[in-house]
Amino acid sequence: MSSIPADLRFTKDHEYIRATPDGIITVGITDYAQGELGDVVFLSLPKPGDPVTAHQPFGTIEAVKAVSELFSPVTGQVVEVNGALDNDPAAVNRDPYGEGWMVRLRPADAAELKGLLDAAAYKAHIGE
Secondary structure: OOOOOOOOEEOOOOEEEEEOOOOOEEEEEOHHHHHHHOOEEEEEOOOOOOEEOOOOEEEEEEEOOOEEEEEOOOOEEEEEEOOHHHHOOOHHHHOOOOOOOOEEEEEOOHHHHHHOEOHHHHHHHOOO
16 A cells, blocks of 8 residues: 655645645656656756746656656746756655655746645545
């Protein structure tokens, strides 16, 4: 059974969102997604300052089993990228909600966050 923290929001594409008081959101993939992918070996992520568009790819994640696109939960701008993943992509497997985060974004419209799934809805989405 996957870990689904109650304080996060989720997309149907298996990204999670952690909001902060300053309006910046942290984005990564869920425990369920990393489990389905298998061992993560490489990530291609945007650079700080890059724009992102809701429901559009912002990067890719490569695992032993497959290469998948990463989708932005909101429209906005990248403010930080987890550079530690360059040397340790397996952090996504070990700690997807902690050291395995991928990007921090400044949403253009915070109202977009209201359309994301809460933990119960995400749990139902993945059939747990």
